[in-house]
Amino acid sequence: MKFPESHADFRAYVRDWLQGSYAAFRERWGERADPRNLDFRRAWEDTLCAEGWSGLGWPREYGGHELDLARQAIFHEEHALCGAPLGVNLIGHGILGPTLLHFGTEEQKQRFLPGILRNETVWCQGYSEPGSGSDLASLRTRAQQCPDGWRLNGHKIWTSFADRADWCFVLARTDSDASPHKGLSFFLVDMRQPGVRVEPIRQITGEAEFCEVFFEDVHVESSCLVGAPGDGWRIAMAAASFERGTYFLPRLVRFRQELANLRQEIEKRGEEVAAVSLAAWRSRWARLATDSHVLRLKADQALAAAMSGKPPGPEGSTTKLLWSEAHQRLLELAIEVNGVAVLQPAGENPSDGLLQHAWLWTRAETILAGTSEIQRNIVAERILGLPKGG
Amino acid sequence: MSKQEGLELGMLMDSARRFLAGRREGILRGSCSDSEGAAALWRECAELGWLLTCVPPDADGAGMGTSALAILAEELGRALYPLPVGRAMAVAALLAEIDTAGAQPAWLTDWLAGETPLGVVEGRVVRHACGTPGVRASHAAGEVIFELVETGAAGFGLDPLVAVGRAGAVQSAVRFKCPPSNWQTFEFRSRIALLAEALGAASGALELAVAYACERTQFGRPIGAFQAIKHPLANIRMAIDDARLTLHDACEAVDARRSDGEQRLLMAELLVMEAAQGSVEQAIQTHGAMGFTWECPVHFHFKRVKHLAAILRQTHDSSVILDRLWHMAG
Numbered sequence: 001m002k003f004p005e006s007h008a009d010f011r012a013y014v015r016d017w018l019q020g021s022y023a024a025f026r027e028r029w030g031e032r033a034d035p036r037n038l039d040f041r042r043a044w045e046d047t048l049c050a051e052g053w054s055g056l057g058w059p060r061e062y063g064g065h066e067l068d069l070a071r072q073a074i075f076h077e078e079h080a081l082c083g084a085p086l087g088v089n090l091i092g093h094g095i096l097g098p099t100l101l102h103f104g105t106e107e108q109k110q111r112f113l114p115g116i117l118r119n120e121t122v123w124c125q126g127y128s129e130p131g132s133g134s135d136l137a138s139l140r141t142r143a144q145q146c147p148d149g150w151r152l153n154g155h156k157i158w159t160s161f162a163d164r165a166d167w168c169f170v171l172a173r174t175d176s177d178a179s180p181h182k183g184l185s186f187f188l189v190d191m192r193q194p195g196v197r198v199e200p201i202r203q204i205t206g207e208a209e210f211c212e213v214f215f216e217d218v219h220v221e222s223s224c225l226v227g228a229p230g231d232g233w234r235i236a237m238a239a240a241s242f243e244r245g246t247y248f249l250p251r252l253v254r255f256r257q258e259l260a261n262l263r264q265e266i267e268k269r270g271e272e273v274a275a276v277s278l279a280a281w282r283s284r285w286a287r288l289a290t291d292s293h294v295l296r297l298k299a300d301q302a303l304a305a306a307m308s309g310k311p312p313g314p315e316g317s318t319t320k321l322l323w324s325e326a327h328q329r330l331l332e333l334a335i336e337v338n339g340v341a342v343l344q345p346a347g348e349n350p351s352d353g354l355l356q357h358a359w360l361w362t363r364a365e366t367i368l369a370g371t372s373e374i375q376r377n378i379v380a381e382r383i384l385g386l387p388k389g390g
Numbered sequence: 391m392s393k394q395e396g397l398e399l400g401m402l403m404d405s406a407r408r409f410l411a412g413r414r415e416g417i418l419r420g421s422c423s424d425s426e427g428a429a430a431l432w433r434e435c436a437e438l439g440w441l442l443t444c445v446p447p448d449a450d451g452a453g454m455g456t457s458a459l460a461i462l463a464e465e466l467g468r469a470l471y472p473l474p475v476g477r478a479m480a481v482a483a484l485l486a487e488i489d490t491a492g493a494q495p496a497w498l499t500d501w502l503a504g505e506t507p508l509g510v511v512e513g514r515v516v517r518h519a520c521g522t523p524g525v526r527a528s529h530a531a532g533e534v535i536f537e538l539v540e541t542g543a544a545g546f547g548l549d550p551l552v553a554v555g556r557a558g559a560v561q562s563a564v565r566f567k568c569p570p571s572n573w574q575t576f577e578f579r580s581r582i583a584l585l586a587e588a589l590g591a592a593s594g595a596l597e598l599a600v601a602y603a604c605e606r607t608q609f610g611r612p613i614g615a616f617q618a619i620k621h622p623l624a625n626i627r628m629a630i631d632d633a634r635l636t637l638h639d640a641c642e643a644v645d646a647r648r649s650d651g652e653q654r655l656l657m658a659e660l661l662v663m664e665a666a667q668g669s670v671e672q673a674i675q676t677h678g679a680m681g682f683t684w685e686c687p688v689h690f691h692f693k694r695v696k697h698l699a700a701i702l703r704q705t706h707d708s709s710v711i712l713d714r715l716w717h718m719a720g
Contacts, residue, residue, distance in 0.1 A: 293657050
């Protein structure tokens with residue numbers, strides 16, 4: 001596929017393609033075209049990949065398009081603008097692929113990258129454990145060397161899409177004598193083998209995207225260790241930084257769309273409520289519009305920093321905090337403005353319950369991928385230089 | 391903003407910060423609070439070229455944009471500078487943009503040349519009135535009007551470094567033709583200068599608080615290691631950074647004469663005042679009882695921010711800003 005070079009032409013090209021293709025796709029799915037439907041999300045992701053919209057920034061020799069970050073950002077933004085849902089293999093495309101490109105052996109690249117590009121292999125991320133959440137480096141899943149590789153034992157939790165995933169990248173302890181961060185290694189684990197057990201966790205939304213994953217004497221080939229033994233922490237930290245510059249773009253677009261919807265709702269409901277309530281809603285809305293403006297400026301700043309090759313810093317924590325906390329305020333206001341209507345069971349309308357679903361989800365956003373408390377520690381220690389806590 | 395502009399602004403900030411660090415102690419001692427001290431300090435500002443920051447090079451200025459004004463005003467705020475440099479920069483920029491036909495009165499040219507300090511009129515009061523009259527700017531019927539106004543009952547009130555008096559009778563006035571768009575830019579720049587000053591005073595307070603949290607030990611460790619101390623300070627830092635980002639975005643919008651310039655400035659104003667007031671309050675709390683002493687300089691920052699907040703609220707407070715933002719976004 002040959003993409004236009006100029007950013008404006010590229011944007012027009014992407015928009016044109018997405019508008020036509022996504023509308024047709026949605027049409028085919030009819031009432032099942034619902035962002036809560038994971039089959040729908042997977043199918044759209046498959047379509048994108050089949051049409052060549054994957055590996056946008058990857059090198060050509062591994063099937064990528066070598067697009068500059070600005071054009072990748074345009075794609076992510078336009079994709080969100082057309083209303084299409086995020087896929088179920090974001091972790092494969094956004095985290096594992098770039099990690100292998102950076103740290104993987106040639107054999108690992110040849111073996112795993114094509115499956116991600118075609119969306120045939122769905123990946124999940126095995127980091128958190130029941131006893132190791134914010135203190136991730138304390139994790140206890142162990143990998144012991146055996147004659148033909150490694151034997152993995154342990155218990156992971158909050159693993160998104162583990163029940164759909166074909167493979168999992170796992171942080172496991174390989175050296176119990178080393179300091180907590182230094183004794184970890186980064187493994188690629190086939191989920192479709194004996195000894196791997198997945199148990200979905202029912203969430204407060206009623207659905208089950210998160211899972212528990214149990215590894216019991218699971219065999220891992222030697223060739224599925226990424227980097228050297230003991231490199232796990234360093235690789236995991238780098239892996240988390242690859243989405244810098246583009247991670248928040250779809251979320252910011254969604255924020256803006258939800259803000260616009262909320263405004264309409266306030267205007268509609270404004271006639272039914274007391275003047276002081278309406279004034280308070282408008283104020284809260286305007287404050288959220290200001291947050292949205294800041295998020296936009298911060299996204300531009302992050303993209304510019306990533307493009308100029310600056311190493312990733314703690315600024316990702318500041319964006320995550322602002323976005324997740326403002327998003328909670330936005331959905332709280334939306335729930336308030338919608339009044340008792342939010343209490344009623346879903347009716348015939350396919351969009352029924354979407355607001356409640358999004359609202360409940362915002363409670364996860366200040367916890368997942370580093371809680372707000374951990375993010376504030378990062379800002380305090382790495383930006384302000386305050387001492388680490390005991 | 392181009393890379394070159396970014397570098398220039400960075401250099402401007404560094405040099406201003408270094409220079410002002412050397413003046414801070416004298417300022418806090420009040421050595422610039424009489425008319426003699428004020429005159430010396432004002433002369434220095436002019437010699438450094440600060441007053442002509444936004445004046446084109448062909449009129450002997452530095453030819454920089456509004457971001458440069460914001461950067462200087464922020465550094466002046468950080469140093470608790472007691473003179474109206476930001477407002478003078480905005481006046482000088484306006485006079486360079488419009489046709490004054492060489493008819494500027496001596497009191498105005500002397501002020502901008504650094505020869506005589508003057509106060510500035512903000513609504514009902516004259517700020518920085520160190521035994522001097524104040525300058526008032528207004529706009530009517532396509533003309534800008536500069537007036538030299540008497541200062542009544544001046545003295546040091548809430549802010550012990552900035553003398554304030556009542557705006558009194560007009561001593562002298564001059565009018566120039568001035569298109570509304572130039573006047574609007576002047577008003578925006580004047581507001582940006584006040585906001586940047588508040589941001590600087592707040593940022594200075596945060597630095598004091600962080601330093602204290604690293605040094606003060608209780609329960610066997612620096613208090614900054616406790617999340618009850620470190621998280622509020624992290625919040626303040628983020629609020630200040632976000633406010634600065636929006637303020638500089640507003641500067642660019644003003645320079646580009648963007649139609650949404652006012653909207654962007656109102657957002658910046660909201661965030662700057664939130665961050666600034668939060669910062670000085672948290673800074674006192676972080677210092678514990680020390681924060682309530684005169685000896686600890688954090689109260690100067692607190693008072694400067696509260697002083698600026700009261701000045702800004704004369705025309706619109708946060709409720710008004712939020713209401714206007716709601717309507718502008720419609």
